[in-house]
Amino acid sequence: MTTVDFVMARLVGQGLGIAMLPAAYVPQLTGVTTIEVTDAPTRVEYAIWSRTSPTPAATAFLATLGIPAAPGSE
Structure with a gap:
């Protein structure tokens, strides 16, 4: 997990935001609710x-x- 992703996860954990992170990070996240995004637009x-x-x-x-x-x- 990069420093930016770690900071984002901490902010989310403290109730200060939401984030979209790669699915590979989900197993590392604790104390936050995760929702799988399906059928999202592509870029x-x-x-x-x-x-x-x-x-x-x-x-x-x-x-x-x-x-x-x-x-x-x-």
């Missing part, structure tokens, strides 16, 4: 990078996704 995320001069970070991220960073590098 689409876009990544934009320079194909002529991608940064090392963009290249590494795209490699993780299995996407070539530059033309002709397939």
Whole structure:
């Protein structure tokens, strides 16, 4: 659980808010009520990078996704 998720869970536990966290965290949560969200809307995320001069970070991220960073590098 990340620090942010831990803080969110503590705030919820103190009655100071609500949170949507990944299902993987549910077993770690104590003292709070959890409700499984089903049939929720989906979202689409876009990544934009320079194909002529991608940064090392963009290249590494795209490699993780299995996407070539530059033309002709397939």
